Amino acid sequence: MKKSLSSPNSIDELMQRAESMAGLTLGQLADYHEIEMPNDLKRHKGWVGQLIELELGALAGSKPEQDFVHLGIELKTIPVSRRGKVLETTYVTVAPLTNIQGLTWENSVVCHKLQRVLWIPVQGDREIPLSERQIGSPILWQPSLEERELLRQDWEEIMELIAMGQVDKVTARHGEVLQLRPKAANSQVVTDSIGRDGQLTQTNPRGFYLKTQFTQRILSQLL
Template identity: 60%
Template sequence: MQSIKTPKTAPSTIEELMQRARGLAGLSLGDLARAANIQIPANFKTQKGWTGQLIELWLGASAGSKPEQDFPELGVELKTLPLSYSNKPLETTYVCYAPLTNNTGVNWENSNVRNKLQRVLWLPVQGEREIPPAERIVGSPVLWQPNSHQNAQLQHDWEELMDMISLGQVERIDATVGSYLQLRPKAANGSVVTEAIGEDGQIIKTRPRGFYLRKNFTQDILESAFLG
């Protein structure tokens, strides 16, 4: 593993990206971190995004935290997916922040959610909490595009959630809204607030929100890829 070096450039083709991703399968996060001279956290309590950043480094992602795909030239978004011992997703998958104001003219076709989910490279990683980060193994990659049914349901969920936001109902949105996509608070702690539209059209302060994919949806994606 020490002889392998992280790529200096972004992949120029999807096949090159997939070759890099397949090359990580079966290796531990510790293998990858040590080869890249990156410190390995004892746990993920304060470094929740560490795994994704490490994988981005090894795949040559260029977007960073910009509101575009991780591989914009290829139109591919990268998502690591922590799995249980039974190979089921352990948590919902963050897509992007939800805009809570100034949404005039925003529709599904030009939304950041659709942009992020046009093509996704899923990289499963062992995620059970008792497995030390260094010992967690990377799985086989899955390159996914939503089929017509999935795209239609994602659009329906997004439009329902955005309608509620625009109508000043953001505080009414809970985990039951949306079949594939849901809206949840997205902030390091409850003291972080942003502006949103209130019930009477006034500006209110509320916690930032993010769009997330439900666990049952990402499980369906994996099962379709590996079980057919």
């Protein structure tokens, strides 16, 4: 495998790299980096994102900070259909289920990561072989005041339920633009969370995700 490219020094340099990648297939990019392609994404869910990170020189990996922290930009690949329809929700970060006293929207990882996002659309139709799926044009997005307010409201409502020991009552239907969902390889994985009596209990890890209608709106506005 080729080494990842150095991280870009400016937003212009990052955008140039992202734009020069547009139109390539995943197979072409994998060949360039001498990476073996999986047959499908069933057991390699994060593979596309990792390939794009490698090409663009992202630094964060799984750390709770932006992928290009020195530029204040988070990188998100997003699968879309041939017609530009967003095909799945977008993972943002693991949700904190303990030690949340005093945590505010402004100092949350969700707020920090979504301050500015570089979206890379990638064809995600299942009938297109993985190697033939094309990378789309990059979109650099900053939430508007209205979008920021919607995110904040959803985050605060969800975190209030977590603080009250009601995490198991939060479903994917909660939230207008942001949702909370289990985030683990299987249901046997558990972590500490706040129980109804304020004592620690065990539950499945959760993650914050952006709903598809929200990301669809972002892409439709900017494409």
